[in-house]
Amino acid sequence: MNLELRQLRYFVAVADEMHFGRAAARLHMTQPPLSQAIQALEASLGARLFHRSKRSISLTAAGAALLPEAKRLLAQAQLLPELARRAAAGEAGRLSLAFVSTADYSILPPVLREFRERYPQVQLDLREATSDVQLEELAQGRIDAGLLILPLPDKSKTELNCLKVLSEPLVLAAPTGSKAIHGKDAVSLKAVSELPLLIFPRRIAPAFHDAILACFRDHGLTPLIGQEAIQMQTIIGLVSAGMGIALVPQSVSNLKRPGVEYRALKEKTPVIDTGLTWRRDNDSPVLHAFLKLLREK
Structure with a gap:
């Protein structure tokens, strides 16, 4: 079965007008082709859509069931050009x-x-x-x-x-209460270099991983890798648990976690x-x- 929108428009017009002549005028066509189109639609569907008499017509049960769905399909079809335009425009x-x-x-x-x-x-x-x-x-x-x-x-x-x-510097994330950060706005890496460093595996982001280690190496320091974790939330959670420090992008300081304090570094740090x-x-x-x-x- 190959239904056409044209057939559905014809059916809806006849159902709305309940008169073939008025429906034909509404569609700007003559009555015979309209009657033939409705008969072809009924043949395709295998069901009569209208009860016909010499004086009136009315919807059959099949016609009454089809009418709201036909109107829905026609309404959706009217939206297609706007949908295509919006899709082409990225909207x-x-x-x-x-x-x-x-x-x-x-x-x-x-x-x-x-x-x-x-x-x-x-x-x-x-x-x-x-x-x-x-x-x-x-x-x-x-x-x-x-x-x-x-x-x-x-x-x-x-x-x-x-x-x-986005470009941002690295900052220090340290456990609350660490002597090295107490009362200070900025902290030297040397002051925290003996604490375990919490970092993600190098395979996750090699350049980022190397930049963190370079912060220590460029100042003659060798960090002690305490734990690796994939997610930044996990690293901050480990800092909160007192398991070590981490160097994180400045925006991570927006992650407020009990037991963690963030400090700027005195040393020049790479931009991430x-x-x-x-x-x-x-x-x-x-x-x-x-x-x-x-x-x-």
Whole structure:
């Protein structure tokens, strides 16, 4: 069965007018072709839609059941051009976005809030993932974009584009009550170098991992690695438990955890960059709408 919207429009017009002549006039056509079209529709459906007499017509049970669904389909069909226009303009559709946990304490919430306000018809698929996982997801085409720690590995630069959205220094996260930080606004690495360092595995974000260790090495210090953890929340939790210190991006200080205090470092520290990364061959209008918003920041 191959139903056409034209047939449904004819059926609705006759059902509304309950008169073939008035329905034909409403449709700007003559009555015979309209009657033939309704008969063809009934034949396709295998059911009569109207009771006919010389003086009147009325809906059959099948016609009464079909009428609201036919009106719904016609109404939806009227929305299709606008839907296509909005999708082409990036105003509707779906955006799959991954993000590192540090972005959740800084750039991500305000950007998502503004994006939702601008594009309420876009469905957001959000997932937290480490930088290495995001790179794999991008390579497989399972996400549209990822907010991750820069720089990108050299092997990824030919396939991925990148937009830097945040630069921030490292700060110290230490257990509350540590003598080395008591009463101080800024702390020297040397003062805390004997405490275990809590850090994530190098495979998660090699450049970020190396930058943390370089902070110690550049000042003639060798940190004692106490524990590795994948998630930043876990690292801060370990600091709260008194298991050591951590060097974290400044935005992580927005994660208020009992038992943890944040301090600036007296030494010059590397800047940690966060960026949005996406495949060069991804021409999604929704993605480009998201990029436009980020470039305005």
